[in-house]
Amino acid sequence: MTVLQATGLTKRFGSFLALNRVDLQMRPGEIYGFIGPNGAGKSTTIRVLLGILKATEGYAKIFGKDSWRDAVEIHKRLAYVPGDVNLWPNLTGGEVIDLFIKLRGGQVTRRREELIEKFSLDPSKKCRTYSKGNRQKVALIAAFASDADLYILDEPTSGLDPLMENVFQECVLKAKREEKSVLLSSHILSEVERLCDRVGIIRKGEIIETGTLDELRHLTRINIHLRTSNKITDLTSLPGVHDIENHDEDVSFQVDTEKMGEVIKYVSQFGILKLESMPPTLEDLFMRHYEQSGDEGAF
Incomplete structure (x- = not known):
């Protein structure tokens, strides 16, 4: 109905x-x-x-x-x-x-x-x-x-x-x-x-x-904030990792949803002390669509 x-x-x-x-x-x-x-x-x-x-x-x-x-x-x-x-x-x-x-x-x-x-x-x-x-x-x-x-x-x-x-x-x-x-x-x-x-x-x-927000989340990236006991190396070479930022002992980056398992497996060998994972917001999803399309339209 x-x-x-x-x-x-x-x-x-x-x-x-x-x-x-x-x-x-x-x-x-x-x-x-x-x-x-x-x-x-x-x-x-x-x-x-x-x-x-x-x-x-x-x-x-x-x-x-x-x-x-x-x-x-x-x-x-x-x-x-x-x-x-x-x-x-x-x-x-x-x-x-x-x-x-x-x-x-x-x-x-x-x-x-x-x-x-x-x-x-x-x-x-x-x-x-x-x-x-x-x-x-x-x-x-x-x-x-x-x-x-x-x-x-x-x-x-x-x-x-x-x-x-x-x-x-x-x-x-x-x-x-x-x-x-x-x-x-x-x-x-x-x-x-x-x-x-x-x-x-x-x-x-x-x-x-x-679709629902959960159904649409695969279209964008998950935000990760991470602290490890040993410094992570070669993070830039991992497929699906974007926008890496270092903050003293912590590092934050974005991960393509389908690569999440591989990335977590890789970083776990450096001794995870803190891991914060934030799902993409609707704004993340929306802006990524418009960045990819090259539109300059504003709300």
């Missing part, structure tokens, strides 16, 4: 190919991280999924319904937060939150008040007085206060301070516990790493990798 499925999703703007046969699949209760630099195709993919743009080729389905033809029905069960929220300037934040909840066919509940307090929002102020961060708060409160089955969040914490980012992460994890699904497009890789069950990396309109 899938909540969201995109198959061969292609979008052209004239001669420009924005999306090239993008495939996505999300299961119920899953948090899916969607990452890539600016211009990679994240927001275009999301707009096609939402029925805002029509795909040139391929199709997208949410809750088993066509994203373009059945957009109105789909949006009754979906909450969307963009990265740059525009609100009605003469309405208060509270009025906008209530409007969004009712547009989805929901009822205003105590959850609304709890979220307003958590996000430290003054709902009595006119939206024209709000900072970017407060506009994001309005959209996030409206989304999480509604009884949605799928949350599509496109750079949702843009403009929020670190404390509010933590509140946002708590809301996402609560949605997961309630078996809701979340598609999270974010430039904050630590956020994606903490929250997401699976990750898709998009580059130049194409999905280049997808």
